[in-house]
Amino acid sequence: MRRAPVASAPAVKGRSLWDDARRRLLRNRAAVASVATLALLVLAAAVGPYLTPFAYDQVDKADVWMPPLTNGHLLGTDALGRDLLARLLTGLRVSLAIGLVATTVSLLIGVAWGATAGYVGGKLDEAMMRIVDVLYSLPFIFFVILLMVTFGSNIVLIFVAIGAVEWLTMSRIVRGQTLTLKNKEFVEAARAAGLGRTAIVARHIVPNLLGPVVVYVTLTIPAVILAESFLSFLGLGVQPPMASLGVLIAGGASDMELAPWLLVFPSLVMVVTLMCFNFIGDGLRDAIDPKDR
């Protein structure tokens, strides 16, 4: 029997998986605080660069090595007299953007790969997962470095290179999840009710995949930010004068004797950002899949 369309009277609303998850998440203080902090950081990265009185690449030979709070430089300046606050906001923006885009790349590849392998099964599944196993056992950073060396360091490539490496775990999670879901009673029921294959995947498999995938996405973003910073630190990632958190930390590390603030502030922003993502990821995992606690 088809459900009658609800016109005016709201039907009795059951608590969905997501309602439950939201309630549990809101009770997790670390996660809520992290969401708030992260929202602030994202806002700062989005609009901050337009509000600072200095441009991130504005060189000022008269104001080099200014400590924080001098000459209108809230966080001081670097060896070229560039304003650290402006650079930090721009760097945060670049790092967050790389985190988001590369994670999306890994999400697309990982979900497509894992769902195909899991749903089709058989020989294809075996072959696809074998490839993942092989890639897994590689020191991935070497391949990212090779990629950067091969095609030069441009930002788009960083997105793709890191995303192309980070999809492995995603595909494993998605495949495993698809495999269990495929044989669940509710999928069988849907099949018995005459639902087509696409409809089953769209209505029943994907929504149930979403939980672990969302959790893993929030844990992939910091991993990507870390990977980008690592590359930039080695001089292979984002190229100066463009800033990223990694570029700033690398610069700060080489000048730390003279100007410790150049190291301290970018490091602080980096650590806080990563912590927020990790707390949110942990919180989401506890909220969506409470039996994992």
Next chain:
Amino acid sequence: MLRYIGQRLLVAIPTLFLVVTAAFFMMRAAPGSPFDSDRKLLPEIEANVLAQYGMNKPLGQQYVDYLAGVAKGDLGPSLKYRDKSVLDILKENYEPSLKLGLSAILIAAIVGVSLGVIAALRQNRTADNVVMAVAILGVCIPTFVTAPLLVLVIASKLGWLPTAGWNDGALANLVLPVTVLALPQIAIISRLTRAGMIEVLGANYIRTARAKGLPESLIVRKHALRAAILPLVSYLGPACAGLITGSLVVEKIFNLPGLGKFFVISALQRDYTVVMGMVIFYAALILVLNLLADLLYAVLDPRVRLA
């Protein structure tokens, strides 16, 4: 057991083959050549140099030649470091990397497991919260942040330890790099140990042991720990990969000799053979470690049957 090891090693060969192939063609797709320099070589000289290294042949032929060499254990000559083969470079530089990596993982294992056990035994009390807070910090603070900060405070400002250098592996020079490498591993290991320990302590056989009246310390050491550290064994492979990544940073910041440096420099200089040698070396290392981890797992957990 021996048959299992043989099987695994056999499976490792196609994996290594794929690695070599991918790395070979990626490296060759890069613009530039190892013989580029500020002064342009005369065409005849360049042709001679290329011929010397067999690089005048078609790429496919070079690939086959290289594979044949690798199969015989010959990784070829370095294209940048005259008179040195890739094997020489590996042999001359593996020691600091090995020393750093082993000390770091050893310390991380001891400290991480102890912290994890303490946290699990004091679950949701102050000690637990402190350990878990430290663990989260350890995961979130990357090596390239801890390393310069530690150098700044402990070496530069306080002057307790040397800021950089290898000094033939003197203890004082080792402390900071090993700490930096070990910290993230300590964080992960303590989390894994705590989770495993908490799960195990709720198991029936632990209750049985308690009911028999065994002292708590014995239960923890003999019964619980052995099962609780199982997840750690599977972490061995990823841990090694993490150490390799970390060592790239640490070698740079502390100006240490080691293999990591060669990889980046050689890749930038298009020293094809050295890069390939490194990739093969690390891939093989990780494959072997994963195999060791699986074997160890079977030894620790008799329920696991190797087939």
